[in-house]
Amino acid sequence: MTIEQLGRYRIDGILGEGAMGVVYRAFDPLLERVVAVKTIKFDASLSDRDSFERRFFREAKSIARLSHPAIVTLYDAGKADEVAYMAMEFLEGRELRQFIAESEPQSYARIAEMVAAVADGLDYAHRQGVVHRDIKPANIMVLDDGAVKITDFGIAQLQSGTKTMTGHMLGTPKYMAPEQIMGHPVDGRADIFSLGVVLYQWLTGIAPFDGDTVTTIMYRVINEGPVLPTRLQPALPPGFEAILARALAKKPEERYQNASELAADLRRYAELVSTGPILGLATVQPNKAPADPSDEPTVLLAHPFNDTRPLAPQSAPQVRPAKSGKSGKGLWLGLSALAVAGAAFALLPGDKGGDHPAAPLQPPPPTATPIAAETPPAEPKKPARVSLAIAPWGEVVINGEVKGVSPPLDDLELPPGHHEVEIRNGQSEPHRMTLELGPGESYKIKHKFK
The missing domain is CATH 3.30.200.20 (Phosphorylase Kinase; domain 1)
Incomplete structure (x- = not known):
């Protein structure tokens, strides 16, 4: 009509x-x-x-x-x-996604200033008690004079507040903060996370959290860290890594606490460095095509993860860099060297070398005193095997620990004994059961969510 x-x-x-x-x-x-x-x-x-x-x-x-x-x-x-x-x-200009696709590459200083201007707008709105909830390139306009404007304030909140949408949320999965996906209360720090995703994608050409399905994207936002940006753009100034690591922290309390801090760091990115503790892991996919900025619709989603593993991955000890040419994994790092703000990444490979020498061997006991033969230790009990047949999908939690999503996960080895099992699918009630497994026993869990 x-x-x-x-x-x-x-x-x-x-x-x-x-x-x-x-x-x-x-x-x-x-x-x-x-x-x-x-x-x-x-x-x-x-x-x-x-x-x-x-x-x-x-x-x-x-x-x-x-x-x-x-x-x-x-x-x-x-x-x-x-x-x-x-x-x-009425705005004369283009959405940021069109601006990026159609314009000449921008300098790092120009990118930093444009994103800082968006952060300024968010900081002002947050101080007025308004949270956007759907920051993405399609909701940022670049005017013909080069200024930027945020659009669609309050629309996501208006839609997601209806009674007919209870248990759902509106947003764009690849730009949403973990707490937003999980249905937790959100504040301005969720917008900061989303703007961090926009910055990462602009700088690298690839979305930090992507996948073939909405469920995969949401799982990665909650549980996985992005690829180290300099693995994708080696010339990227390290200050951007410091900013991105803090903006994209899984826990809101580990992010910038207000958007003005983010804007300030963006305007001094050249002064920042990237050293600090490990915050997460990411695997590089060098053949992955750049994200299609046109494929970013705002959609209505049921929460696929009402509860999951802790939002921030556990810290791990740093390891010695690998020799040139050896494959490794990118580790998402937080910045601890900055006094005011910052968090960063570092690339640490997966070999097991360490900085501490092995402890010296102890001399053997005197041979003059006969030593009785020791009783050989009992053989370890053979693990039990659990196969999985879950439809259409389910997050598998064993004894409170997330083991993965099935499919593709279809087989688990568990030690003999008592195990509490929970299969989660955000659109249905969780499937729970208790297993008592003997050594070498095989058991099949088959469940179909309605």
Whole structure:
């Protein structure tokens, strides 16, 4: 159905369409100016409409309070023919995803300043009590004069707040913070994580958390660290690694605590260094194609992980670098050398060399005194084997420890004895069972989630 009028606004064309509605180019005859009008989709029962309308205008009032050079200005909000809409300033420019794809490569200083400007806008919004919840390249506009503006403030909160979406969240999985994916309360630090993902992707050409399915992406956001950026771009200044490591920390308390700190570090990236403790592991995939910036829709998702392993991987001792040519793993590092802010990465290979010499051998006991033959130690008990047949998928937790996702995980070795098993799938109740396994015993767990 073609819309020609919304309230007093004359609709002149479609600017874009997404999961949450359509954005139109429109004309305001009262003030004689071109505006952008965004309609908000809402599928709800009649009993929910009043609640939605109250939330809609409450969110509109919150957004209208935001007055900052890096945030799009909201002029008006209303409802016409059961369609809710917001009228905002019309921007001459391109989405950041288009800007990156179509423009000449930017200098590191220019990238740092543009992202810092976005961080400035986020810091202002957070201080007004407004969290964006869906920061991504498609929601950042680069104007023709080079300025940047954040769009779609409050829309994700408006949609995810409906009763019909209880237990769901709205966002873009590859840019969402771990706590957001897990359905935990979020604050401005979730936006900082998302902006860190945008920066990583801009600098390297590859999304830090990607996969063939939404479930894979979300699992990696929660449990895995990104590839060391200099493995993808060797010339990258180390200060960016320091910034990214802190912005992308799994635990909110380990990130920048406000966006102004992130902006400050971006503006002094050349002064920062990247040394510090290990925060996580990542495997390089050198043949992986760059992320397609057009494939970033905002979608409605059920939580696939209501609970999982600790958000921050456990620290590990550093090891001696490998010789040139030997394969290794990139380790995501946090920055401890900075006094104000920063966290960094370091690349540490997987061989087992260490910095500490082996302890000297002790001399054998005197041979003059006969030594009785010792009783040979008992042979270790043969492990039990558990096979898995889970449909469509499930996260396998044994005795509180995450073992992986099945499929592809289809076989486990467990020591004989008592084991508590839980198979999780965020769209259904977990499947729980207790196993008593004997030495060498085989057992098959077969379960299908509805």
